[in-house]
Every structure is written in structure tokens, then in C-alpha cells.
Amino acid sequence: MQIKVGYLIIALCSIFSLEAQEYKWKLGFDYFFDNTEYKKSSFTKPQTMQGVWLQPVGGISWDKNHTLYGGINLLKMPGTSEVVDKAELVLYYQYETDRVIFRAGSFSSNEALHNYNDFFFSDSVRHFKPLMQGLFWQIGGEMDFFNLWMDWTGYGSPKQRESFFLGSSGKITRGRFFADYQSYLFHYANTLPATSGWGVSEHLQHMASVGVLYDLKNSLKGMLSAGFLIAKERDRKAEICYNPMGFVARANAELWGIGTENTFYKGNQRMGLFPEYGTELYWGNPFLQGATYLQSKWYVKLMESERVSARINCNFHLSEGNLFLQQTLNLSLSIDNFSKNKKKAVRYPWMKLFE
Numbered sequence: 001m002q003i004k005v006g007y008l009i010i011a012l013c014s015i016f017s018l019e020a021q022e023y024k025w026k027l028g029f030d031y032f033f034d035n036t037e038y039k040k041s042s043f044t045k046p047q048t049m050q051g052v053w054l055q056p057v058g059g060i061s062w063d064k065n066h067t068l069y070g071g072i073n074l075l076k077m078p079g080t081s082e083v084v085d086k087a088e089l090v091l092y093y094q095y096e097t098d099r100v101i102f103r104a105g106s107f108s109s110n111e112a113l114h115n116y117n118d119f120f121f122s123d124s125v126r127h128f129k130p131l132m133q134g135l136f137w138q139i140g141g142e143m144d145f146f147n148l149w150m151d152w153t154g155y156g157s158p159k160q161r162e163s164f165f166l167g168s169s170g171k172i173t174r175g176r177f178f179a180d181y182q183s184y185l186f187h188y189a190n191t192l193p194a195t196s197g198w199g200v201s202e203h204l205q206h207m208a209s210v211g212v213l214y215d216l217k218n219s220l221k222g223m224l225s226a227g228f229l230i231a232k233e234r235d236r237k238a239e240i241c242y243n244p245m246g247f248v249a250r251a252n253a254e255l256w257g258i259g260t261e262n263t264f265y266k267g268n269q270r271m272g273l274f275p276e277y278g279t280e281l282y283w284g285n286p287f288l289q290g291a292t293y294l295q296s297k298w299y300v301k302l303m304e305s306e307r308v309s310a311r312i313n314c315n316f317h318l319s320e321g322n323l324f325l326q327q328t329l330n331l332s333l334s335i336d337n338f339s340k341n342k343k344k345a346v347r348y349p350w351m352k353l354f355e
Helices: 002-016 123-128 274-280 349-354
Strands: 022-037 047-062 066-076 086-096 100-108 131-140 145-154 163-174 177-188 201-215 221-235 240-242 245-255 258-267 292-304 308-319 322-336
Touching: 022 066, 022 123, 047 123, 131 163, 201 245, 221 258
Parallel strands: none
Antiparallel strands: 022 047, 022 322, 047 066, 066 086, 086 100, 100 131, 131 145, 145 163, 163 177, 177 201, 201 221, 221 240, 221 245, 245 258, 258 292, 292 308, 308 322
16 A cells, blocks of 8 residues: 555656646636426426536646646535535546547536537536536537547446446538537446346437538628437336437527527427436436427527626427426636637627626
């Protein structure tokens, strides 16, 4: 044991003695308010979600491309008696160049998987599980990229089932035209040692589409696309397997900070194992349990600066022949000494209200 500790001390000292070392820090703040009015839905329940995340992180960088980060993610839910409702460790290694990024450890899933829509990860998942624990590798830039990732969500134990994600996504852009895809496999296994009567289940989803981007000089920008969403939902022990597939269309537009994001699904009903496993197996939008679903988000960007962004949404969900309403407010703040690509400050007329 003394020899192992000695090796660890020598390794740490060698890192801290590097000439090119640089100290980094970041303070992140995220507030979310999400009110869902889904009373008539048989797929999900109405609720109000609200919380504040605070993430202080420090790091040490060496040889330009290598960084070790450590910190904590703290959640406070207004109205509870707890000082801190949830605390998660942020701890990861990052290798980064102009075209490649690799992360290993516990790090932000919102940063790594921002291109995934809520067909894969619902709003509640993004609110309360902002970290992924595993690996992430990506090559390319914003318009052309390919990535692979793993997120270990459940470590097998006598009381917890083993579970993890394996995923991949990518995008290629040529002029105004693009093709993209998002996919993952969620593996939901037994406890360790195995619990009698339980087995292994899996949920695989893949969405691919082609489309066109437009960005006019008068600040109007948007996107149109069409594609398909396929899946495999399997319960090995019960020997049940579903293979739903359907058509997906997206249409987004924004002018002067006011915009809309619309997604339409038509095809087979999904989440066939939901009565048995619920959100333990399915992490995506619960309205996909229906054969037809239209989601229409309308938003206003209240603030858009280098450090702070604020956005208010009014979202409509057409499902089961009913129209459901959702209101959200998101505020994000990030202060650090290492970000390469700072957001450009944008001013809209209503931003005078904050002066």
C-alpha cells in the first residue's frame, strides 16, 4: 500500500511541476422553472418543477491540451427544508484540441449532448440529471462532427440494477443543406447478485434526418428537416420485443430573439414496456406513447450576453386529441477564465427592461 501511495504522490508532483501548467476555474449557475398542465393525459402527469444548480469547478491544465477538473454540483429546490437537496461530484479529465475533445469521468451532459432533443431525454431528465458519468469523444466542429459516448447510470449492487447508455451522434453540413443523426442504447440489467424474477431489458433509439438551414441578413434564421425515428424495445426474460418506427419533421424559426421550434411525429406507438418499467427504462418524451404527436415551442430570449442567457417558453403539446400547455423559464450564468468561444452579446428592444 505504501508503494502505491508513493507512486500516486510522484505522479501528482510530476503534473504540478510541469512548466506549461495553468490553473482554471469556473462558476456555473442554472435556474429552471417548468410548469406542465397535462391533467387530461394518460401518458404523463402534471407537475411543477423548479430548482437552482450551482457548480463551482477548478482545474489544472498542462501541455496545452490536458486538463483535470474537480468540483461539485449542488441543487437547491425552493420550498424544501433541506439546505442542499442534491450534491453530485464533478471530476473529469479532458483532452482538447481545435478538432478533438475527449472527456472521462463525471461531467456536464448538457454540454456534451446538447444536440439531442427531448425524444431521447425528457425535460425532467435534463433538469435533475445534468451530469453524465463515463466517456465522451468528439471530432469536428459545430456544423460537422461525430461523437461516441457512454454514460453509466446505475452501478450493479444488491439494491440497484446495473444500467448504462452507449450513444453516438453526428452532423454533416454542405452549404445550406445538412444531414444529422442521434442514437443511443440503454441497457437495463439485474442487480448484483441477481434478483429472482428480474431480467435484462433494452431500449435502442435512432433518429436520422436531412434538411436545410437558412440565415437571412434581416436576422431571420431557422431550419427545416424530415427523417425517421426507429427503436427496439426488448424485455429478454419475458421474451417481448417491439420495433416501432415513424416519420419525424422539424421546423424552427427565429427573428430578433423571438422563435419557435416545432417537431411532429407520426408512426407506431412507442414505449410498449412503459406499464412495466416506466421512466426506469424510458428517458425520453412520454408523449411518444401515442401514434401522433405535435410539439410546438414558442420562446423569447430575455437576455443574451457573454456570461448570461435567459429564455422564457410557452410550449404546446398535441396528443391523444388534446392540447396540453407547458410554461418554462431558464436562466444560465457561467463565469470562467478559460472558455475559448464566448457568446456574442445580442441586444433586443425588450432588453431595456433589465437596464
